[in-house]
Amino acid sequence: MAxxxxxxxxxxxxxxxxxxxxxxxxxxxxxxxxxxxxCYIKTFHTTELNYTWYQxxxxxxxxxxxxxxxxxxxxxxxxxxxxxxxxxxNLWQKEVLAFRQGMExxxxxxxxxxxxxxxxxxxxxxxxxRNYLAALLDELSGLHLAVEFRHDSWVxxxxxxxxxxxxxxxxxxxxxxxPGLFPRLCVVTNPDLFYVRFHGRNAKGWRSGSMQKQxxxxxxxxxxxxxxxRIENELMPxxxxxxxxxxNHVRGQAPKNALRLIDLLLRxxxxxxxxxxxxxx
Amino acid sequence: MERAVIHLNIADFxxxxxxxxxxxxxxxxxxxxxxxxxxxxxxxxSDEAYKEGVRKGMPLSRAKRLNQKxxxxxxxxxxxxxxxxxxxxxxxxxxxxxxxxxxDGHIFMDVTASKRLFGPSVDMAFRLKKxxxxxxxxxxxxxxxxxKLVAKVATRLVKxxxxxxxxxxxEEAFLGPLPLSLIPGLEKPELKRLxxxxxxxxxxxxxxxxxxxxxxxxxxxxxxxDRIRGIDPAPVRAFSETASTLSADHEFSDDTNTAxxxxxxxxxxxxxxxxVLRTRNLHGAGTKLILSYxxxxxxxxxxxxxxxxxxxxxxxxxxxxxxxxAWTRRVRIRHMRLICEKLCPPMVQTELFxxxxxxxxxxxxxxxxxKIRKRFxxxxxxxxxTLTENRIGS
Numbered sequence: 001m002a003x004x005x006x007x008x009x010x011x012x013x014x015x016x017x018x019x020x021x022x023x024x025x026x027x028x029x030x031x032x033x034x035x036x037x038x039c040y041i042k043t044f045h046t047t048e049l050n051y052t053w054y055q056x057x058x059x060x061x062x063x064x065x066x067x068x069x070x071x072x073x074x075x076x077x078x079x080x081x082x083x084x085x086x087x088x089x090n091l092w093q094k095e096v097l098a099f100r101q102g103m104e105x106x107x108x109x110x111x112x113x114x115x116x117x118x119x120x121x122x123x124x125x126x127x128x129x130r131n132y133l134a135a136l137l138d139e140l141s142g143l144h145l146a147v148e149f150r151h152d153s154w155v156x157x158x159x160x161x162x163x164x165x166x167x168x169x170x171x172x173x174x175x176x177x178x179p180g181l182f183p184r185l186c187v188v189t190n191p192d193l194f195y196v197r198f199h200g201r202n203a204k205g206w207r208s209g210s211m212q213k214q215x216x217x218x219x220x221x222x223x224x225x226x227x228x229x230r231i232e233n234e235l236m237p238x239x240x241x242x243x244x245x246x247x248n249h250v251r252g253q254a255p256k257n258a259l260r261l262i263d264l265l266l267r268x269x270x271x272x273x274x275x276x277x278x279x280x281x
Numbered sequence: 282m283e284r285a286v287i288h289l290n291i292a293d294f295x296x297x298x299x300x301x302x303x304x305x306x307x308x309x310x311x312x313x314x315x316x317x318x319x320x321x322x323x324x325x326x327s328d329e330a331y332k333e334g335v336r337k338g339m340p341l342s343r344a345k346r347l348n349q350k351x352x353x354x355x356x357x358x359x360x361x362x363x364x365x366x367x368x369x370x371x372x373x374x375x376x377x378x379x380x381x382x383x384x385d386g387h388i389f390m391d392v393t394a395s396k397r398l399f400g401p402s403v404d405m406a407f408r409l410k411k412x413x414x415x416x417x418x419x420x421x422x423x424x425x426x427x428x429k430l431v432a433k434v435a436t437r438l439v440k441x442x443x444x445x446x447x448x449x450x451x452e453e454a455f456l457g458p459l460p461l462s463l464i465p466g467l468e469k470p471e472l473k474r475l476x477x478x479x480x481x482x483x484x485x486x487x488x489x490x491x492x493x494x495x496x497x498x499x500x501x502x503x504x505x506x507d508r509i510r511g512i513d514p515a516p517v518r519a520f521s522e523t524a525s526t527l528s529a530d531h532e533f534s535d536d537t538n539t540a541x542x543x544x545x546x547x548x549x550x551x552x553x554x555x556x557v558l559r560t561r562n563l564h565g566a567g568t569k570l571i572l573s574y575x576x577x578x579x580x581x582x583x584x585x586x587x588x589x590x591x592x593x594x595x596x597x598x599x600x601x602x603x604x605x606x607a608w609t610r611r612v613r614i615r616h617m618r619l620i621c622e623k624l625c626p627p628m629v630q631t632e633l634f635x636x637x638x639x640x641x642x643x644x645x646x647x648x649x650x651x652k653i654r655k656r657f658x659x660x661x662x663x664x665x666x667t668l669t670e671n672r673i674g675s
Contacts, residue, residue, distance in 0.1 A: 017449075019396050032283055033427075034450025054403050055446045064454060211400035 007236040010046035010074050010113060011262050013254040014197070014247035024252025037068050043255065046074045046113060048245050053078035053118065056095070057102030066109045074113035075106055076146070076195075076243055083136065085120045096139045103143070113243050114144035114169065114193060121180070125153035137166060146171050146195040146243070149182045163189035171195045172235070174227070176203035186230050188238035196231070198257065200248035216250040219257045228264035283449050285402035286517060287390040288432035289372070289409060289421040292441040294386030295325035298364045299354055301418050310351040314341045314577055315536075315615065317355075321576040324356045328441045341576075358384065358573050358616040359532045364417065371412050375405055380429075380518040383571070383618075386421070389429050391517035403446055410444070427452065430513030433465050452511030457484040466508050471498065483509045527565070528620040529553040536575040536613035543614065547604055548597055548666045550619040555593045558621070559651065564589035565596065566623035570603045573616035582607035589625055593664070594643045596621075 017036050021027050027039050040047065049057075057077065065075070082088065082095045106112040117136070123129050137145065147163065148171035163170050169190040173182055174197070188194045200217025208214060235242060244261065246254035291297050295313045300306040310329040315321045321341040330351055335344045341353070361384035368388065372379055378391035392402045399405050406423040413419045424435035426447040434456065435445035447455045460482055461467055461475055474497050480486045486509050494502035507513065529550035537543065547570075558565055566589035572580045582603045590596055600619065608614070653662045 015401070018401070032449060034283070034448070050401075051403055051446050051448075054407055055444050060454065061448065061451060064451065211404055212398060 007239055007242055009231075009236070009242045009244065009265070011244045011258050011265075012044040012046040012048070012246075013249065013258055014048040014245050015050040015249060016040040016044075016047050018249050018252070020250070021252045021255065024256070026252045026255045037065070041069050041073055044258065045072055046076065046243065046245075048116065048247075049075050049077040052102075053081050053084075056080050056082070056098050059102055059105050062102060063105040066105050066111055069111065073111060074243075075111055076113045076116050076245065077103060077106065079115055079117045079140075084118060084123075087132065092136075093139060096136070100140075100143075107143075112144065113241075114146045114195070115140065116146050116148060116171070116195075118148045118171075119150055121150040123149070124151050125156065125159070137168060144193060145169065146193065148173060148195075148197060152180055152182055155183060155185070160187055160189055167192065169193045169195045171197055173197050173199060174201070175199040176201045176206050178203055178206060181206075186234040188235055191239055193241045193243060194235045194239040195243045196227075196235070196245070198227075198244075198246045198248060198254075200253070212250055215248045216253075217248045218251075218253045219248070219260075221260070224257065224261050224264055228261060232265065283427045284391055284393045284517075285396065286426055286429055286432045287388075287392055287402060287406045287409070288424045288426075288429070288436050289368075289386075289388040289390070289406070289413070290423075290436045290440070291368075291386030291413070291419050291421045293325055293327055293331075294364075294384065295356060295361050296327045297386070297419055298361055299357075300327075302360075306352075306354075310335075310348065312341070312344055312351050312353045313356050314344070314353055315355050315575045316341065316353045317575075320612070322578060324577040356573075356577060356615075357532075358618075359530055362530055362618075364419070367417060368413060368419070371416070372409060375399055375409070378517045386419075389432065389517045406444070428511065428513035429515055429517060430465055430508060431455065431511050434459065434463055437463055456509065456511050457482075457487070459483050461486055461509070464508050466504060471501065471505060474498070526620055526622050527554045527557055527624065528618060530619075531617045533615060533617075536615045538611065538613045543604060543608070543617070544601065545667050546617055547600055547619065548593070548664060550617065551596050551600060552593050552664070552667075554619065554621045555591050555596055555647075556651070556654075558591035558624070559647075562627065563624045564591050564627045565621035566625055567621070568596065568600055568603060569620040569622060570600065570607050571618040571620070572604075572607045572614050573618075574610060574612040575615045576612055578610070578612070580607045580609060583622075589623070589627070591627070592640070592643060593647055595640070597666075 017033050019033070022029060022031055027036060031039055057080070080095065080099055083092055083099065103112065103115070133147075146169035160170060167190050170187050172185050172187060172195065174184055175181055198219065200215050200219070202214065202217040205213030205216055231242065231244070244258075246258045248254050248257065296306075296311055299311070299313065308329070309327065310333055311327040312323055312330055312335055313325040314323045323335060323337055323339045323341060323344050325337060326335045326344075333351065334347045335351070344351070365381065365384045365386070369379065369381060372388055372390055376390050376392050376395045380389040381387060392399070392405050395405065396402060402425050406425050410421055410423050413421050420442065422436045422439055422441070422443055424432045424439075424445040424447065426432040426435055427449050431447050431452050435447050438459075439445050456464070461480065462472055464483065475481075475486060486505075491502060491506045494506055498505055531546040531550055533542065533546070554565070565586055567583065567585050569581060569583040574580070584599055584603050586596065586599050650662050
């Protein structure tokens with residue numbers, strides 16, 4: 001695949017239910033949390049589900065969510081923390097089963113972009129962790145998977161070729177230049193899907209323990225322009241679909257930056273897409 | 282804007298606290314109850330004991346009959362109070378809107394206004410869970426919802442361990458398939474009546490209109506109508522650790538039902554509370570006394586203080602009546618807790634020429650005692666009443 005026009009992009013934000021997005025103007029005044037998804041889908045065609053990391057997804061809730069979005073809308077769902085951060089040796093296989101059952105409505109409705117496996121910073125490339133990851137990927141086989149590493153020991157050709165062999169997406173991350181963190185790369189390991197997550201580059205707040213500081217970053221136009229070029233030239237020609245998500249949710253910076261990236265990719269130059277109008281690519 | 286309410290619940294709180302001190306108790310059946318006391322009842326039990334049929338408030342003799350091998354531990358109310366205080370200290374870092382039970386491991390937090398500072402409510406709940414686990418080795422169930430009602434039902438569903446997030450707007454759908462017995466506020470008589478109508482689940486009861494509900498339930502119908510729809514406007518009671526209440530505890534080394542000992546202990550607690558009130562230039566306008574008997578039963582009594590006061594003797598006068606009101610049984614008392622409520626600033630306007638009354642003389646005496654204690658330590662001077670029995674320490 002070498003034609004970037006054949007690639008379908010899904011650009012959105014990590015989560016959509018943020019009260020502070022009302023203050024920043026993304027949601028109209030007085031928007032209730034229960035109506036935020038209705039507003040969100042007017043602008044974006046995809047979102048990451050964060051709450052599935054905190055809590056095992058439940059099929060009825062997923063079903064209700066599917067009913068709220070149009071047919072073309074896609075969800076990327078985070079794998080539950082009991083499978084990434086708080087793994088219990090003899091129980092995790094059961095957790096996978098429960099997760100699959102919870103995801104069933106999304107899969108059936110063809111609204112699942114992929115499962116995002118976000119691994120913790122301490123998840124180094126050790127023998128134990130490698131074995132666990134391989135077993136986890138086996139257990140989750142049949143689902144579209146994207147793996148996000150937070151430790152730079154995984155930057156290794158062997159890792160990338162194994163992901164390629166399994167047709168599993170490596171998540172390209174944009175995060176601060178801090179020692180130990182996974183660097184900014186442009187690697188496609190799955191011809192079906194590439195995935196980029198923008199966490200912001202707030203080096204000072206990254207390890208503060210507060211999400212409000214960690215993800216408080218407003219991407220500059222130059223930074224987004226570099227990414228737009230990389231996406232178009234390096235990622236899009238290599239995959240049939242792309243998922244791009246902004247996690248810098250603080251003060252509504254995520255939807256603002258996502259819309260700007262859409263503008264840049266649409267080659268609108270300095271003309272910015274006004275908020276609350278549908279944007280697609 | 283709808284609210285974000287977190288409910289943290291440490292299941293079998295007393296057992297969890299005790300198991301922290303004696304890890305061998307973990308994962309085993311355990312009953313907390315005053316074994317030696319006549320007519321003792323179960324104060325708390327582990328999940329394993331619950332599975333064997335033991336319930337809170339059950340006569341201990343009956344619990345023993347279920348399984349004689351279950352170990353029984355005497356309750357240590359002070360220990361649970363201290364553990365609860367430590368947990369609350371952590372939660373106050375996130376919001377001042379906190380409501381909690383009496384050393385029972387239940388905490389409701391309204392974090393609607395805290396999101397800008399601390400991020401999504403789900404993340405706050407998760408962080409607190411981690412803090413509780415790391416700092417106190419206590420693992421709470423947690424839930425996030427838009428009301429106390431829904432949050433409480435959610436934690437009931439995942440007990441003894443887990444979490445539940447009820448997304449805003451999902452309340453009706455969440456409650457629909459649940460049995461009516463899980464809805465807080467529906468008492469035994471209401472549940473019995475609904476059962477008579479063959480209504481067992483929330484979704485079934487919802488088919489009744491408010492008018493229909495009014496026929497069997499009269500004035501309670503609107504409450505039932507709202508509850509089964511997840512509507513609960515009750516606020517998380519605002520609480521400020523420093524300004525709203527003050528409390529003092531006394532645990533008797535030997536259970537007692539001697540009036541002198543009880544009054545001495547009460548006076549000591551009043552001295553402790555009033556000293557803090559005077560330091561903060563506050564008055565208390567209400568008191569609550571909780572007596573814990575040796576069989577695990579608790580009696581509570583409350584009264585208003587009019588006028589509000591920070592005077593030891595005036596507060597004792599009112600609280601002594603409270604003691605008489607709460608002390609209704611012949612069973613010995615193990616623990617006393619006095620809570621001073623409705624803290625308020627003292628009346629600023631005073632008389633220009635104050636006539637010398639009994640009250641002003643008492644105020645002068647207390648002021649003098651405060652000065653002595655400040656200079657020579659709190660044991661330097663004591664009220665005669667506290668010397669009633671030697672075993673009453675300060």
